[in-house]
Amino acid sequence: MKLQRLLGAVCAALLLVAPLRAAEQSSYVTPTAGPMSMATFTATYLNPALRALAACHNGSSAPANGPSSAPMAYQVWCDTTTNPAIVKRYDGASWVAIGALDTVSHAWTPYLTGGTSGGLPYFSSTGVMASSALLAQNGFVVGGGAGAAPASIAACTADQIAFGRTGSAPLCRTVTGDISFATGVSAVGASKVTSAMLNADVFSTAHSWSGQQTLVAPILGTPASGTLTNATGLPIATGVSGLGTGVAAALAVNTGSAGAPVLFNGALGAPSSGTLTNATGLPVASGVSGLGTGVATFLATPSSANLRAALTDEVGTGAAYFIGGALGTPASGTATNLTGLPISSGLTGAGTGVLTALGTNVGSAGSVIVNGGALGTPSSGTLTSATGLPLSTGVTGTLPLSNGGTGQTTAAAARASSGLNVESFTGHGDSIYTILATDRTVGTNAAFTASRTWTLPAASVVNPGQDLVVADFQGTVTGTNTLVIQRAGSDTVNGGSAVTISVANGAYLFKSDGVSKWTAQSMGAASGGGVSSVTCFGVAITSSGTCATAATKSDQQTGTSTTAIVTPSQQQSHDSALKASAVITQSAGTYTLVAAPVSYGVASISKSSTGIVVVTLSTAMASANYKVLCMATQTTPVTVQEAGGNRTTTTFEIRIQSVGATPAATDSGFSCDVSGRQ
Template sequence: MKLRGIIALTAGLWLSCGAAFGQSGQGSSPLTGAKGGTNNSFMQFTGPASSMKTYALPNASETIATLNTIQTWLAAQTFASAKLLLAGSTSGSGTLNAPAIASTYVWTLPAATGTLADLAFAQTFTNKTINCASNTCTVRIGSDVSGLATGIATWLATPSSANLRAALTDETGTGAAVFGTAPTIAGGSVSGLTALGIRSTGSAFDIRFAATEVLTADRTLTWVLGDAGRTITLAGNVTLGGAFTMSGAFGFTGTLAGTTAVTFPTTGTLATLAGSETPTNKTFVCANQASCVVRIGTDVSGLGTGVATALAVNIGSAGAPVLFNGAGGTPSSMVGTNITGTAAGLTSGNVTTNANLTGEVTSVGNATTITNASVIAKLLTAFSAGAGTVSSSDSILTAFQKIVGNIALKANSASPVFTGVEDNQGTLKLSSFVTSTQLSANANDYTATDGSNTCSTKTSLRISTNASRNITGLSCGQAEGDIRIIHNVGAFAAVLTNQDAGSTAANRFLFGGDMTLAADTSVTVRYDGVASRWRAITSPGAGGGGGGVTSVGIVGAGLTANSGTCTVTTSGTCTLTTTAATQTDMETASSTSTAVTPARQQYHPGMTKAWAVWSSAGGAPPVAGYNISGNVVRNSAGNYTLTFATAFSSANFVCIAQGTYGASLSIPFVTPNSASQVTVLFRNLADSLSIDQTGYVACWGDQ
């Protein structure tokens, strides 16, 4: 029973599904409703044989478009950009692209048959009107515009007067075009004018030549000015061939003869030859005139009382005037001969000069004069120097004797010579100095020159150099006993070389050895006239520093010089010889006479060759360390690799590491990877798992 039930169930299912799957191939019958059809239309689907395709049919009652039939679209269709292809010739097709800017565009195609224009190609428009007000239009006058007369296109392209004249067909004259305001016209002639007006500003003419104003037979041009208020102003030079005549109330006739030049004043009234006029502020030079008549009585003023009258009536000859009824005035001096009359008017202030006083002593009135020359030339007979202080009771001779005697006791201000012991109980001031030009090379016969100042006239010599320079001698026009103080005011040493042949023999130094003047040191030298050399009387270091020091003891390993001493040279220097340890010396670690330098100390077997402190994150240079190159590499949790800047000689070196991370305890494992790298691994003490730590490591070995 059970088997029969299963068979019956299977048969029922097959029968119920048979209607749905019964139409499996092509056919012309309507698609059944069980298969999604409407039982009233025909449909055939053709699809790929290798895969299943899904077609979505519209929900509404619509017609599906076919490929090979002209279709009419009743609603707007949307195509993606570059998805609407227009098939054309066999060589290609057209693609419509939507604008890149998001917007809605409407294209209206022309009703007539034609070809659409392309933006990028050269095409010819037919029967088109281009609105240049809404577009950018470029029209080439020379090639795009037709119908222009000859020369018009050239003038429009280059609007010059010459091109305009070439374009015109009825012009006259040449040159530039002329406009109404301030034109410049050169040459030519104008005919047929009824009037010519000349004006500067405004609307009224300054000068007007009309047809009625013509040149008459006698070549006279008449200007009718209109009324008395008009003025003719001639600016500049006016050249007239004859007389210039003006009529009326202010008539004037000017006649020029030959090339005579007449200059008129800018303002004022001209004087006439025959009129009676009074000139003002004029100077008459009678020497330039044929004759000058000056009336003493009326034309000359400022004369004393009676002078004009006397001048008018006196007679006599030159040098011997005769006075009649007049006063002689008050002359400053007068010599009289054969003067007669009484002397009642002669007073003590007005006496006759004694003509008998001549020669060295003369007199004028009451004054007697002895000439300076006669006094200066007199000899002081039996004069001798005296002593004491000049007083008001001394005669001139006694005063001179005391003065001369006192002068003899004084020293000359220029080059004085002292004998005996000079006791200077005050201060000694040597104020003369010269700051010489800086030395940029070794100097022979050095003059310490700065402009007009040299060591010949200055005591103190302030010198400087741009590096260590030698001075082989001093040329100061020196003589026995001359003293010079040399100050090195520069930053570099100046070396006074001993007996150097670079300078003339008489200018050389005699120190027994070279003397070095360091910066800001000084030396005093004196010229030895017998030896003809400069000798030092003070020194910053000559002969062991001038204090008897000849050598310095050496204390310290590695400093050797002449069996434990350093001899001071005559120039005040002491040379120390230092022997520095080599890498081999440091690795041997047995020398006791060489000095250790910072660049070699790490080669000692007991010195740390590298060390570092780094953060748990790694990936960065050590926080602190020595001889570690680049970043500390974190390979994994708690696993770090460090690279040495200077590698060990082999992988046989030893490192000690330590890690800290809060309260966690860890065990470091150090592994030399190679001579140039070491790896440090930290494991948790509790569970032996690797754990990131802030690491510390130090390494020893041979490099």
């Protein structure tokens, strides 16, 4: 056991001080026959063997580097498949784990072989460790003595007490009634109270006792709550809280005395203030003070004469006026709220005819015009500031160009040169011509006897984007008697100085940038600058035809067409193209298909068992006779092969094995390419 720990610790120390690197599992069996140089022997056999021994034969697979390519009994191996690395020792039949080394946290964890989950490690003898059986959850651990395993007793149930015993394990028991301990405080049973408890805690700790208890002259302190239905002797001044200011003092004064509360039907005394909104029975003569002279008399006898006597700023005499009475002739007044005043006789100072107009219904002849009303037919008027005049019915005559119109009465005339000059034609014959800025379409009207040159207006004198058409309407222009349309000054035409019509009925559409450039687009029958023929795959097309067709799947598989164009949708149909490509990663036995565009043409992958993966294609192959090429992509050496006998038109199976004397199925990342015909 001590030797095992020592060797494990040595391997752990070597792994901690050495950087992580590739597996060290070279054979430690050296050759016994030569000849070979010492350098060759050292470099090829001795040093690799020493490295393997020093590094505990570390690697992700078990070493098989002893005699006959097998491990030797008691050989140590550090399994680096995961971190922490597992240090193991070969017992002649299998590898037994003796500890784990974490190369990140630099921690060594020894393993106890045969340990029980939930058990307790202990020394079965001096320096020798063992494991107890599973201990009961929430139970008590009981020592077994020298060399014996610890054990446990079951957990006590709720509210039980465990009693220790010298001869055997503790017992769990439920306790009722009184119990006493050898020393310390005595505990009492239910419904019992001692005098000591009353003396010490009755006023400082809450207690609950059955039956009625009587206390003599107790001090209540500040109870949290209580009912005083039958209590007496509570002092008003100090025993009641929450009263308003002065209320406690008033409650202590005899009723009918100053400062006492007023009772129903009791005397008010002389209140300092009060509101009598709902009071009744107050006598005017004696119960109201502060009235002006004569006011009390008017209140008692409400006549017009008594009202005038009570007022101090009255005007006039007679009786008081009420609605419906005659006003007489007031000396003055404000008629803001008066109604019923007749226009014809109730107003004065109006101009001649004004009162008559006010008496005429709105909308009738001679009436006042209101906002939004009809004007009728005024004899005259100035509409300088008027708006909303409808053109269709409110204006007569023809609106000139200077006022935003066309100066014409028909749409055709409005577009012509006499109007907006949108559409017009200027004919010219067998001579040079300077095209005007107002020209819109200029055409030949006589046969040419020689080549003629017509000059464009300056690009800056026409509107940007304005159209100008120059055409051989006569239809007599030839390759000799051409029509040259040249620039004005330093302007450019299609980047040059001129364009030429060299065939009958040719034409150009010109557009200006409004600064210095003209662009010209050929029009008409085979105008100058056009294309006479196109050569497509060695064949000239002079009038019409098809340059090329898109290749079909059949074209791709046949592979003989020299004119069909390959589109992206048919690129893969050629036998030389890959039909699918899969890049598959692996971690801890789980395989993952890398997404497009790295992988394509693969619908899914599935792991059958360790080292066996089935790949499903997105599109079926034409037959099971296709090519699959695979390779490993992880650093650990493995072999990747297709199980050909398990292939279908949509699936194939990949098998991965470790490299060595005894290959075994293992998991590793890989990639595959598929070619053939679909």
